[in-house]
Amino acid sequence: MSKVKTRFAPSPTGLLHIGGLRTAIYSYALAKKSGGKFVLRIEDTDQKRLVTGSVENLKNSLIKSGLKWDEYYVQTERAKQGIYLKEAKRLIESGNAFYCRCKPKNPKSEGYSNILRDPCRSKDYETGAIKLKVPDNEVLGYHDFIINKEIFWKTDLVADTTLLKSEEFSNLPTYHLAVVVDDHAMGITHVLRGHDWMPSTPIHLLVYKYLGYKRPEVGHLTDILDPDGGKLSKRKGSVSCEVMIGDGYLPEAILNYVILLGWAPKDNREIFSLGEFVKIFDPRGFQKSNPIFDRAKLDWFNGYYIRQKTDKELAKLFLEFLPKNVDYKTLLRITPLVKERLTKVSEIGTLAGFFFEKPKVKQKLLGKNASVHLKEAITILKKLREWNLDQINSVLTGLIKDKGFETGSFFMDLRVAITGSRVTPPINESIVILGKLKTLRRLKFVLQP
RNA sequence: GGCCCUAUCGUCUAAUGGUUAGGACGGCACCCUUUCAAGGUGCAAACCCGGGUUCGACUCCCGGUAGGGUCACCA
Numbered sequence: 001m002s003k004v005k006t007r008f009a010p011s012p013t014g015l016l017h018i019g020g021l022r023t024a025i026y027s028y029a030l031a032k033k034s035g036g037k038f039v040l041r042i043e044d045t046d047q048k049r050l051v052t053g054s055v056e057n058l059k060n061s062l063i064k065s066g067l068k069w070d071e072y073y074v075q076t077e078r079a080k081q082g083i084y085l086k087e088a089k090r091l092i093e094s095g096n097a098f099y100c101r102c103k104p105k106n107p108k109s110e111g112y113s114n115i116l117r118d119p120c121r122s123k124d125y126e127t128g129a130i131k132l133k134v135p136d137n138e139v140l141g142y143h144d145f146i147i148n149k150e151i152f153w154k155t156d157l158v159a160d161t162t163l164l165k166s167e168e169f170s171n172l173p174t175y176h177l178a179v180v181v182d183d184h185a186m187g188i189t190h191v192l193r194g195h196d197w198m199p200s201t202p203i204h205l206l207v208y209k210y211l212g213y214k215r216p217e218v219g220h221l222t223d224i225l226d227p228d229g230g231k232l233s234k235r236k237g238s239v240s241c242e243v244m245i246g247d248g249y250l251p252e253a254i255l256n257y258v259i260l261l262g263w264a265p266k267d268n269r270e271i272f273s274l275g276e277f278v279k280i281f282d283p284r285g286f287q288k289s290n291p292i293f294d295r296a297k298l299d300w301f302n303g304y305y306i307r308q309k310t311d312k313e314l315a316k317l318f319l320e321f322l323p324k325n326v327d328y329k330t331l332l333r334i335t336p337l338v339k340e341r342l343t344k345v346s347e348i349g350t351l352a353g354f355f356f357e358k359p360k361v362k363q364k365l366l367g368k369n370a371s372v373h374l375k376e377a378i379t380i381l382k383k384l385r386e387w388n389l390d391q392i393n394s395v396l397t398g399l400i401k402d403k404g405f406e407t408g409s410f411f412m413d414l415r416v417a418i419t420g421s422r423v424t425p426p427i428n429e430s431i432v433i434l435g436k437l438k439t440l441r442r443l444k445f446v447l448q449p
Numbered sequence: 450g451g452c453c454c455u456a457u458c459g460u461c462u463a464a465u466g467g468u469u470a471g472g473a474c475g476g477c478a479c480c481c482u483u484u485c486a487a488g489g490u491g492c493a494a495a496c497c498c499g500g501g502u503u504c505g506a507c508u509c510c511c512g513g514u515a516g517g518g519u520c521a522c523c524a
Contacts, residue, residue: 130522303486
């Protein structure tokens with residue numbers, strides 16, 4: 001197999017969205033599978049929408065997911081070299097582009113436009129924005145390697161599109177020029193991008209042709225849809241990688257889930273790391289229809305990957321979500337008790353908070369025999385010389401038998417008195433970690449607040 | 450509205466003309482069990498509709514319908 005070179009070309013307008021991450025993953029896998037290179041290119045030619053800090057954030061999110069790029073470019077830097085201006089002028093010279101001095105359209109006030117041919121194409125300006133002179137009565141087509149189909153457009157339906165902005169916009173290229181010039185200059189062999197780019201593909205096809213470039217393979221990926229309909233909205237915030245990690249999701253869980261949105265291997269295997277994915281990746285496994293983002297399944301992946309962590313790894317992750325003064329050694333002992341009870345790392349606070357802070361115990365959570373249960377528990381636990389699980393287990397089960405208590409309600413009262421909650425890690429194991437002193441103090445406190 | 454893409458359980462998907470239409474998440478039930486989980490077992494749950502082609506269509510073709518995208522000197 002010949003070597004594939006791909007790129008991920010985000011615009012630095014915010015955080016890395018999981019849709020973007022997905023495009024990056026597939027591009028990465030496509031290149032790496034062949035032993036080729038993966039390029040990161042920042043498409044920052046729109047000054048107005050640039051968000052400061054977003055380039056760093058983009059990089060960080062990619063790194064956390066394990067996606068390492070082999071080459072890195074920034075478009076405004078390349079624009080300073082004059083490369084886009086030079087190529088745009090070549091198009092003017094060959095008669096395939098023209099200068100335009102119309103006022104830029106405001107899409108919001110004008111809605112969709114049906115004017116395809118720009119009036120300036122017949123004028124003979126020598127400055128202004130440079131637009132593509134789209135030919136009449138031709139058919140443009142390409143084979144999409146993801147949809148696996150030939151796709152065609154009639155040029156009569158393609159608009160004269162701006163390629164290079166005018167002087168007042170610093171002669172920066174638009175996406176349409178920049179992407180073609182850069183992909184060619186960087187030797188990109190496979191372009192993989194979102195479905196939303198499909199309608200502008202005929203423009204790029206024309207630019208490739210007029211500039212005399214060999215064009216790469218092109219494939220369009222499905223869009224991730226919101227459960228409420230429409231494209232997954234950034235406004236909901238929690239679909240950016242950074243926010244999700246802050247919510248307690250693991251990068252490897254996000255990665256694994258996202259890989260499976262719109263792609264599946266022949267054997268339908270579901271669990272894999274990035275490295276394993278690269279090995280089995282096959283572009284024929286793409287789904288053609290848009291998948292819907294399903295948080296329940298993501299949660300399942302997250303729980304799965306939490307359970308795969310060693311106690312040490314997990315305890316370290318917990319630190320992020322707990323008060324600063326938490327003792328790491330104690331946390332390490334707690335970890336195996338909570339491991340299989342977590343969906344998100346952030347839930348450690350509510351599940352294990354009682355270890356670090358005396359809980360408020362609501363009386364109504366206690367059963368009607370609570371005071372008897374707790375009194376007897378105090379008496380028998382007080383006598384214990386060795387504070388370990390075996391001792392506590394045998395002493396308490398012995399008590400239940402002797403007094404004829406109901407096992408479930410006895411332990412529930414103990415649980416509530418110690419933790420303040422009816423949903424907790426195993427109570428005897430918890431008491432061992434909590435220690436004799438605190439345990440007895442809490443039990444007494446509940447009886448006599 | 451023009452153009453383009455798409456259509457299998459609620460969701461993610463497998464199937465490449467002949468299957469009891471398979472798996473996963475979620476749901477439900479049972480087992481395990483001192484709560485909740487995790488784990489185990491089982492159950493319910495899908496080929497958008499209408500025409501063709503064919504001995505035979507989830508699979509191929511056409512038409513509806515539905516969903517999505519896009520129509521900026523934004524990417």
